[in-house]
Amino acid sequence: MALFELLGRRWALRVIWELRENRHLNFRELLAACVIAPSVLNTRLAELREMKLVQLSDDGYALTKQGAALLHLLMPLHDWADDWAKSLKD
Amino acid sequence: MALFELLGRRWALRVIWELRENRHLNFRELLAACVIAPSVLNTRLAELREMKLVQLSDDGYALTKQGAALLHLLMPLHDWADDWAKSLKD
DNA sequence: GTTTTTTGCTATCAAAACAGTAGCGCACGG
DNA sequence: CCGTGCGCTACTGTTTTGATAGCAAAAAAC
Numbered sequence A, B: 001m002a003l004f005e006l007l008g009r010r011w012a013l014r015v016i017w018e019l020r021e022n023r024h025l026n027f028r029e030l031l032a033a034c035v036i037a038p039s040v041l042n043t044r045l046a047e048l049r050e051m052k053l054v055q056l057s058d059d060g061y062a063l064t065k066q067g068a069a070l071l072h073l074l075m076p077l078h079d080w081a082d083d084w085a086k087s088l089k090d
Numbered sequence C: 001g002t003t004t005t006t007t008g009c010t011a012t013c014a015a016a017a018c019a020g021t022a023g024c025g026c027a028c029g030g
Numbered sequence D: 001c002c003g004t005g006c007g008c009t010a011c012t013g014t015t016t017t018g019a020t021a022g023c024a025a026a027a028a029a030c
Helices: A002-007 A012-018 A027-034 A038-050 A065-088 B002-007 B012-018 B027-034 B038-050 B065-088
Strands: A054-057 A060-063 B054-057 B060-063
Touching (some): A002 A012, A002 B012, A002 B065, A012 A027, A012 A038, A012 A065, A012 B002, A027 A060, A038 A054, A060 A065, A065 B065, B012 B065, B027 B038, B027 B060, B038 B054, B060 B065
Antiparallel strands (some): A054 A060
């Protein structure tokens, strides 16, 4: 389960999420979107690039084909999180 | 996205994974299954219990209904990880 | 063609999280 | 009592993260 090791790092999921819908964000936009320290963002981006989930193109960072596929699987999780958050309030 | 904060912690996903298929594992079994420090496992379990994803019953730790629902969404991710791991070797 | 701005990224250092090992307190069976 | 198994804590050292400042290079503006 190398995936758990990758996703079980702070901001990994968040970065992928911010690049949803084929968004292209540059370093500083990602920085602002996540509200994260640049040093951490940089190491996380390096890992995600190493893993071929994210790539840096001319107009900013974006998901690779595989990254997009992963995000696609993550979407239902997002809906679940809403219900879950609601149920926690009880 | 409070979910990202929860899952973006080491071993959180792994613990949920180890409790798949309605398994009931006690503290030491989880310890052995994950190969993790007891202090970390304990804080992770505390968080997961707080989040109502895991519960401690008479015969060990197990997923709550919501935890099981989350795991269910995580399963396809597991399959994807296989393909992904293969494609990384190229 | 030299300032100015923008961009990806690094340096530094403090705080928090994690890892590894030992062991405690409690319940239960004998 | 005494051992066993349980959930869990204490302690110490390492790694990761957080926060701020700033650099080098390229593009833009003047």
